[in-house]
Amino acid sequence: MKIAVVGTGYVGLVTGTCLAETGNNVICVDINEAKVKKMQDGQVPIYEPGLDLLFHRNIEQGRLHFTTNLAEAIEEAQIIFMALPTPPGGDGAADLSYILGAAKDISKIIKGYKIIVNKSTVPVGTADKVRAVFSENTDIEVDVVSNPEFLREGVAVEDFMKPDRVVLGTTSERVKKLMTELYGPYVRQGNPILFMDERSSELTKYAANSFLATKITFMNEVANLCELVGADVDAVRRGIGSDERIGKRFLFPGIGYGGSCFPKDVQALVMAADENTYDFQILKSVMEVNERQKTILVDKVLKYYKNDIAGKHFALWGLAFKPETDDIREAPALYIIDALVKNGATVTVFDPEGMDNVKNIIGDKVVFADNQYDALKNADALLIATEWSVFRNPDFEKIESILKNKVIFDGRNLYDLQKMIDLGYYYNSIGRKLID
Numbered sequence: 272m273k274i275a276v277v278g279t280g281y282v283g284l285v286t287g288t289c290l291a292e293t294g295n296n297v298i299c300v301d302i303n304e305a306k307v308k309k310m311q312d313g314q315v316p317i318y319e320p321g322l323d324l325l326f327h328r329n330i331e332q333g334r335l336h337f338t339t340n341l342a343e344a345i346e347e348a349q350i351i352f353m354a355l356p357t358p359p360g361g362d363g364a365a366d367l368s369y370i371l372g373a374a375k376d377i378s379k380i381i382k383g384y385k386i387i388v389n390k391s392t393v394p395v396g397t398a399d400k401v402r403a404v405f406s407e408n409t410d411i412e413v414d415v416v417s418n419p420e421f422l423r424e425g426v427a428v429e430d431f432m433k434p435d436r437v438v439l440g441t442t443s444e445r446v447k448k449l450m451t452e453l454y455g456p457y458v459r460q461g462n463p464i465l466f467m468d469e470r471s472s473e474l475t476k477y478a479a480n481s482f483l484a485t486k487i488t489f490m491n492e493v494a495n496l497c498e499l500v501g502a503d504v505d506a507v508r509r510g511i512g513s514d515e516r517i518g519k520r521f522l523f524p525g526i527g528y529g530g531s532c533f534p535k536d537v538q539a540l541v542m543a544a545d546e547n548t549y550d551f552q553i554l555k556s557v558m559e560v561n562e563r564q565k566t567i568l569v570d571k572v573l574k575y576y577k578n579d580i581a582g583k584h585f586a587l588w589g590l591a592f593k594p595e596t597d598d599i600r601e602a603p604a605l606y607i608i609d610a611l612v613k614n615g616a617t618v619t620v621f622d623p624e625g626m627d628n629v630k631n632i633i634g635d636k637v638v639f640a641d642n643q644y645d646a647l648k649n650a651d652a653l654l655i656a657t658e659w660s661v662f663r664n665p666d667f668e669k670i671e672s673i674l675k676n677k678v679i680f681d682g683r684n685l686y687d688l689q690k691m692i693d694l695g696y697y698y699n700s701i702g703r704k705l706i707d
C-alpha cells in the first residue's frame with residue numbers, strides 16, 4: 272500500500288519504518304528541514320533499539336522516503352497517518368493545534384479519497400474535530416480513523432511489529448477491510464485487531480496509560496508501607512502478581528513514573544473528566560503520589576545525613592526516565608538533582624544515553640562523568656535512578672575503592688539484599704529492608 276506519515280517524531284518514525292518493513296511504500300513528511308535532511312542522508316534522529324537496522328534496510332530497498340513537501344507526500348498515498356505532538360496546553364488539556372493544523376493543510380491539497388488515521392494521543396471527540404476541518408475545506412470524501420499507538424520507548428519496534436492488539440476506531444466497512452489488510456502481517460500470531468467507534472478508541476489510549484500509571488503508583492505506595500511495617504515489596508509483588516487477574520508485569524516499585532506519556536496522559540484524562548463534570552478521584556491521587564515518589568530517594572538521603580547535605584557530593588547513576596532510551600522527559604533523576612542541589616550538595620552523573628539531553632537543559636548544574644566508575648570519584652554516596660543493565664552487575668570492589676563511603680541509595684532495587692549485607696554496604700532501596 273502507499274502510505275504517508277505526517278510527523279517524524281518518535282511515533283511517526285517508528286510507525287513509518289515498521290510499515291515499510293512489511294512491503295508498503297512509505298513517505299514520511301516533516302516541517303523540520305534539518306531533520307528531514309538528516310534522515311535523507313541516512314541518519315536516525317532518535318535512539319531506539321532495532322530501529323537503525325529497519326530504517327537503513329527500507330531506505331536502501333526504496334520503500335522509505337522523507338520529504339518536507341506535504342503535497343508530494345500525500346499525492347499518491349491511500350492512507351495518511353498523522354503522528355503529531357499533542358503537548359499539554361496552558362490549562363493542562365492536550366493542545367490539538369498541530370493535528371488540526373495538519374488536517375487543514377491536507378484538506379486544502381487532497382485530490383481524491385483518503386483515509387486519515389490519527390496515531391497521536393488525543394482527547395475524545397478529536398476525530399469529529401478533524402472531520403469537521405475536512406468538511407469545511409473540501410468536498411472530497413475522507414474517512415477519519417482513530418488508531419492509538421501503544422509503543423513503549425526502548426521496545427517500540429518490537430511493540431509495533433508484534434502488538435498485543437491493534438485498536439481501530441472506525442465504523443466504515445471499507446476502512447475496516449483495508450486496515451485489516453495493512454495490519455494483518457503484524458498480528459499473525461492471533462493477537463486481535465479491535466474495531467470500535469472512534470470515541471471508545473480515543474478513550475482506550477488514555478485509559479490504558481492511566482491504568483498502568485495507577486498500577487505502578489499503587490505498588491509504590493505498597494513499597495512505602497512495606498518499609499514501615501518491615502515487609503519486603505519483592506515478596507509482596509510476587510505474591511500478588513501470581514494472581515492472573517493482577518498479572519506479573521508493571522508491578523515494580525521505584526521513584527515514580529516519568530516519560531512523555533504517563534504524566535501527560537493521566538493529567539489529560541483528569542482534565543477531560545473535569546470538563547465533563549466528573550471528578551476522577553483515583554487519578555488525582557495517582558498524580559499527587561507520583562510527585563511525592565519522585566523525590567523519595569532524596570528524602571532517604573536527607574534522613575541519613577540528618578537533614579544536612581550541604582557540601583556533600585553525590586554520584587548519580589541514571590538520568591533517562593527508563594533504560595534503553597535517551598528520553599529524559601519527566602525523568603525522576605531531574606527532580607533528584609534539583610532537590611540535592613537545592614540542599615547545597617554537588618552531583619556527578621552518568622547515563623549511557625541521556626547525558627546530552629540533560630546537558631542541554633541543566634548545563635553545568637552537575638558534572639558529567641565519562642563512565643559509571645568515574646562518576647564515583649570523591650562522592651559520599653551513590654544514588655541510582657535508572658535501571659540500565661550496565662548498573663545491574665557492577666564491580667563492587669571497584670566501587671568500594673573509589674566511593675568515599677560504602678553507601679548506596681537505590682531507587683530501582685537493583686541489588687540482592689544478602690549480597691549487600693555480605694559486601695558490607697549501607698544499602699537503602701525501595702520497599703525493602705534497610706541494610707546498615
Ligand code: UDX
Nearest residue numbers: 420421422423424487521522523525528529530532593
Ligand atoms: C508508555 C506505555 O507503556 C505505552 O504503551 C504508551 O504508548 C506510551 O507510554 P513508555 O512511556 O515508553 O510507554 O514507558 P513504560 O515502559 O510504559 O514506562 C513508563 C514509566 O513507568 C517509566 O517511568 C518506568 O520507569 C515506570 N515503571 C514501569 C515503573 O516504575 N514500574 C514498572 O513496573 C513499570
